[in-house]
Amino acid sequence: MTVTIDGKNYDETKLDDKAKNAVVQVQQGQVRLKQLQNEFDNVKIIIDHHSKYLKDNLPASAVIETAGEPVETPKV
Secondary structure, eight states: OEEEETTEEEEGGGSOHHHHHHHHHHHHHHHHHHHHHHHHHHHHHHHHHHHHHHHHHOOGGGOOOOSSSOOOOOOO
């Protein structure tokens, strides 16, 4: 099998065990990074959706008026 690193092709059968393991670790890292990027994008969509719902649907009667310091709330 051929492994391409920095634009050069290498014969995997000629790599030592440490190099083979490093190739596997890089491949697994790349797959995991792609999964995390996809998950991050999905979480942003969920946050945006629910934030919009809250902004559009929270009743004015639920607002708490404070005399002095504002109440700390989650950022929406």
